[in-house]
Amino acid sequence: xxxxxxxxxxxxxxxxxxxxxxxxxxxxxxxxxxxxxxxxxxxxxxxxxxxxxxxxxxxxxxxxxxxxxxxxxxxxxxxxxxxxxxxxxxxxxxxxxxxxxxxxxxxxxxxxxxxxxxxxxxxxxxxxxxxxxxxxxxxxxxxxxxxxxxxxxxxxxxxxxxxxxxxxxxxxxxxxxxxxxxxxxxxxxxxxxxxxxxxxxxxxxxxxxxxxxxxxxxxxxxxxxxxxxxxxxxxxxxxxxxxxxxxxxxxxxxxxxxxxxxxxxxxxxxxxxxxxxxxxxxxxxxxxxxxxxxxxxxxxxxxxxxxxxxxxxxxxxxxxxxxxxxxxxxxxxxxx
Amino acid sequence: xxxxxxxxxxxxxxxxxxxxxxxxxxxxxxxxxxxxxxxxxxxxxxxxxxxxxxxxxxxxxxxxxxxxxxxxxxxxxxxxxxxxxxxxxxxxxxxxxxxxxxxxxxxxxxxxxxxxxxxxxxxxxxxxxxxxxxxxxxxxxxxxxxxxxxxxxxxxxxxxxxxxxxxxxxxxxxxxxxxxxxxxxxxxxxxxxxxxxxxxxxxxxxxxxxxxxxxxxxxxxxxxxxxxxxxxxxxxxxxxxxxxxxxxxxxxxxxxxxxxxxxxxxxxxxxxxxxxxxxxxxxxxxxxxxxxxxxxxxxxxxxxxxxxxxxxxxxxxxxxxxxxxxxxxxxxxxxx
DNA sequence: CGGATGTTTTTTAACGTTCAAAACACCCGT
DNA sequence: ACGGGTGTTTTGAACGTTAAAAAACATCCG
Numbered sequence: 001x002x003x004x005x006x007x008x009x010x011x012x013x014x015x016x017x018x019x020x021x022x023x024x025x026x027x028x029x030x031x032x033x034x035x036x037x038x039x040x041x042x043x044x045x046x047x048x049x050x051x052x053x054x055x056x057x058x059x060x061x062x063x064x065x066x067x068x069x070x071x072x073x074x075x076x077x078x079x080x081x082x083x084x085x086x087x088x089x090x091x092x093x094x095x096x097x098x099x100x101x102x103x104x105x106x107x108x109x110x111x112x113x114x115x116x117x118x119x120x121x122x123x124x125x126x127x128x129x130x131x132x133x134x135x136x137x138x139x140x141x142x143x144x145x146x147x148x149x150x151x152x153x154x155x156x157x158x159x160x161x162x163x164x165x166x167x168x169x170x171x172x173x174x175x176x177x178x179x180x181x182x183x184x185x186x187x188x189x190x191x192x193x194x195x196x197x198x199x200x201x202x203x204x205x206x207x208x209x210x211x212x213x214x215x216x217x218x219x220x221x222x223x224x225x226x227x228x229x230x231x232x233x234x235x236x237x238x239x240x241x242x243x244x245x246x247x248x249x250x251x252x253x254x255x256x257x258x259x260x261x262x263x264x265x266x267x268x269x270x271x272x273x274x275x276x277x278x279x280x281x282x283x284x285x286x287x288x289x290x291x292x293x294x295x296x297x298x299x300x301x302x303x304x305x306x307x308x309x310x311x312x313x314x315x316x317x318x319x320x321x322x323x324x325x326x327x328x329x330x331x332x333x334x335x336x
Numbered sequence: 337x338x339x340x341x342x343x344x345x346x347x348x349x350x351x352x353x354x355x356x357x358x359x360x361x362x363x364x365x366x367x368x369x370x371x372x373x374x375x376x377x378x379x380x381x382x383x384x385x386x387x388x389x390x391x392x393x394x395x396x397x398x399x400x401x402x403x404x405x406x407x408x409x410x411x412x413x414x415x416x417x418x419x420x421x422x423x424x425x426x427x428x429x430x431x432x433x434x435x436x437x438x439x440x441x442x443x444x445x446x447x448x449x450x451x452x453x454x455x456x457x458x459x460x461x462x463x464x465x466x467x468x469x470x471x472x473x474x475x476x477x478x479x480x481x482x483x484x485x486x487x488x489x490x491x492x493x494x495x496x497x498x499x500x501x502x503x504x505x506x507x508x509x510x511x512x513x514x515x516x517x518x519x520x521x522x523x524x525x526x527x528x529x530x531x532x533x534x535x536x537x538x539x540x541x542x543x544x545x546x547x548x549x550x551x552x553x554x555x556x557x558x559x560x561x562x563x564x565x566x567x568x569x570x571x572x573x574x575x576x577x578x579x580x581x582x583x584x585x586x587x588x589x590x591x592x593x594x595x596x597x598x599x600x601x602x603x604x605x606x607x608x609x610x611x612x613x614x615x616x617x618x619x620x621x622x623x624x625x626x627x628x629x630x631x632x633x634x635x636x637x638x639x640x641x642x643x644x645x646x647x648x649x650x651x652x653x654x655x656x657x658x659x660x661x662x663x664x665x666x667x668x669x670x671x672x
Numbered sequence: 673c674g675g676a677t678g679t680t681t682t683t684t685a686a687c688g689t690t691c692a693a694a695a696c697a698c699c700c701g702t
Numbered sequence: 703a704c705g706g707g708t709g710t711t712t713t714g715a716a717c718g719t720t721a722a723a724a725a726a727c728a729t730c731c732g
Contacts, residue, residue: 001451003687003688003689004688004689005688013711013712014711014712014713015688015689015690015712016689016690016691016711016712016713017710017711017712019689019690020690020710020711023690027709027710027711028710028711029709029710029711032710032711044451046448046451046452047452047688047689048390048452048453048687048688048689049452049453049454049689050386050389050390050393050395050453050687050688050689051390051687051688051689051690051717052688052689052690053386053689053717054384054386054387054390054687054688054689054690054717054718054719055688055689055690055691055716055717056689056690056691056717057386057717059386061432066414066417066418066421067414067418068418074414074617075411075617077413077414078402078403078410078413078414081402081417081433082402082403082404082435085402085433085434085435086435089434089435094432094433094434094454095432095433095434096397096430096431096432096433097417097420097421097430097431097432097433098421098425098430099418099421099422099425112382115337115380115382116382116383116384116385117384117385117386118385118430224621225620225621225623226618226621226622226623227621227622227623230623252621262599263598281410281411282562282618284561285560285561285562285563285588286562286563287561287562287563287566339717339718339719340718340719340720341718349681349682350681350682350683351682351718351719351720352681352682352683352720352721353680353681353682355719355720356680356681356720359720363679363680363681364680364681365679365680365681368680368681383718383719384717384718384719385719386717386718386719387687387717387718387719387720388718388719388720389687389719390687390688390689390717390718390719390720391686391687391718391719391720391721392687392719392720392721393687
């Protein structure tokens, strides 16, 4: 494995000159640069990242804790990871995975990774209502950025990127309204989830704006399962509210809605329009296809990395980014 | 951030002694060790991994290419990653993610990561029929281990760990047989997939052994979707073969089967037993729950890491490990 | 007490890179 | 011819660690 020294010897220049050829080529005379580059090419030289990191004390690795507790966002985690990786690579960084217990128990792990210089900073996701990580990391002055707001806190420590769930629900409501629905229900989760409240709020606001009814049109599901979505839908259909549209808080719940509708001989998309959230692989694979709100993963990842890798003198700018989801329309909400 | 030097000064020993306290404590006199450890504790010292890696030329990072092409195993990717991470950490290693184009196009990326010393080696997954990576990496003498065999090759370059798909199918068939089914069908994929042939073979062999019929009881689905699974199931039901059990090659296809059965007024689990593959999160969340073959992720990850981190003098031992899937029984195969 | 033996600790020299400063080369105007 | 600038290249030191060798220190035994 060639080193700078060997390249330098081959090109008959000093070691530093080769280093400059790579990191500050404008400093070299054109002919020297070319000669050095030829030697680099010829010897198939690649800089040793450990030596570089030791010297510059920047490892260009970003830690991401791979979640293991069961959760709704798992179905799109691979999309997120891929986007995150790709975005990192665009700034010549990489993602380092690790596991940590949830909550404050996990903090030593974050601390350790940073202290041993395995990572420069962290991307947090799976943000929870009283997530202790943000405050702790900020206090330790460890760089991080959060995918997802810490809900119910008036001001959140540190930078974040999130998707506007309220706007997403509103988008779904408008779409169902445009396709002729007038009694649009919402399948949600208990109040404890900030995410759920956000999406619910968007549904309510948009319904009000369009002068659509909301009372009796919301059901809270106790867990994120197809079964529970079906049960909630049944409850809705039996309540006499006669919904002709259903905005579900997750694709899984929406799948439950589809199943219950089908079971009752109703045709999703024709009789009742249904939308889900997150545009998981399932949405495409189910029949009729499930209309769903796609999170702009590439944009999210790009923003996360932009914030994390911003030079520290700009670190105060634009550290809170609320991105818009996109409605992917499929058969489940075909014109009614 | 404390360094060895500072700890050494504090404990009034040489730098090397502190290093030894961490890497070869048996070499120190008990009282010295204790004194050094106190200083380490007090100064909250953590070794700088870059400096260590530079010196020892081992980074203790393992590369894993995050797949982006649509594929059946995505639904359990998060489980796999979590298991892999945890296994890596048990040997004080970590997983580094990267993206690369599929096939031979991606080889420069692997090469680069290794040459720049970002990783010690690789875990490959998403193994394809004519996967060029294995041969290439072996030729380059870059350490790797494959999750999944390269199919249709008599001898595969390099070590691998895989799950015995044939045994899995056989397990499903035996289970359906034990619960009273006698006409067990198989929902598969086209012949081009080695994985599909493996699982199909297991079904056929086990059926023969139990003297169950096989002719006319297999359908090949052209893609891995619920729709296609339902279509195939319909085809099966219309063929006059009257299957009372269905072994599906994936959870998604099995879901299609469940849907088609329900649509026809048949009760999955009572009238027809259905099993899927991979025990994705869906299997649990659907109703009735889907009986499915769980891949032993923790064991897989542990084996992958054991092979990858084996001292090179043992590298020839046990580098091919075929693990057994486990049948997770749920409502879809309740006693007939 | 002197040496042999074994244990513990220190010294020296790397690993491969980049930073800061110094050295060198060249051109220009006076 | 000389001082000053500008552009290019080299020198020396440092980043924090560990391997190998050397040195220092104990211990034991005859």
